[in-house]
Amino acid sequence: MSLIETLLANLDTLLLYVFALCAFVGAALMIVLRQPMRVALALISTMIFLGGIYGLLGVHFIAAFQVLIYVGAVMVFMVYVIMLLDVRDPAVRRRYSKFLLPGLAAFVLLVGTLIYAAWNALPAASRTAGSEGFGLQLFATTFLNAYWLHFELTSVLLLAAVVAAIAVIRAGGRRDG
Numbered sequence: 001m002s003l004i005e006t007l008l009a010n011l012d013t014l015l016l017y018v019f020a021l022c023a024f025v026g027a028a029l030m031i032v033l034r035q036p037m038r039v040a041l042a043l044i045s046t047m048i049f050l051g052g053i054y055g056l057l058g059v060h061f062i063a064a065f066q067v068l069i070y071v072g073a074v075m076v077f078m079v080y081v082i083m084l085l086d087v088r089d090p091a092v093r094r095r096y097s098k099f100l101l102p103g104l105a106a107f108v109l110l111v112g113t114l115i116y117a118a119w120n121a122l123p124a125a126s127r128t129a130g131s132e133g134f135g136l137q138l139f140a141t142t143f144l145n146a147y148w149l150h151f152e153l154t155s156v157l158l159l160a161a162v163v164a165a166i167a168v169i170r171a172g173g174r175r176d177g
Contacts (some may be wrong), residue, residue: 016056023049040075047071074158081162085106085169 026046034037047070054063 012056016053019049019052019056023053037079040079040082044071044075044079047075077158077162081165085165 023046026042026049029042030039033042047066050054050065051066051071054060054066
């Protein structure tokens with residue numbers, strides 16, 4: 001078997017590693033880059049590669065949601081807000097940089113709690129990607145019947161965060177100038 005035949009036989013595994021590496025590089029760039037627009041573009045690339053990983057794992061519906069909703073809607077919205085606010089003033093950065101460490105600690109605690117709660121809420125048989133008993137029909141029925149309020153509250157929360165960010169930036173500009 002030649003090298004090309006071996007690579008083609010293991011193409012899924014090779015693509016998984018390539019997508020994981022690209023997602024990791026995008027996530028690392030989000031931490032390293034200083035300009036908000038470049039950070040948003042790095043996040044978009046990370047989300048696209050995560051969608052590719054979901055597709056390779058056989059969870060095509062989640063992959064489509066990842067790309068359509070997160071990249072197509074939420075990130076375009078965030079890029080618009082970044083362009084609207086145009087935060088380049090170093091005084092604004094200094095004023096809010098003291099919240100970085102407590103915010104990071106709260107984020108890690110929140111993510112850890114959510115992962116722990118989600119892992120314990122699922123039965124052991126359904127913890128694998130693409131497991132039997134989960135499909136589009138079950139997802140749509142559960143989402144539209146049981147979780148519609150959560151979805152709407154999340155959209156209101158996103159709107160409130162954007163309005164608060166705009167208010168903070170404008171209030172800071174009035175006090176300084």
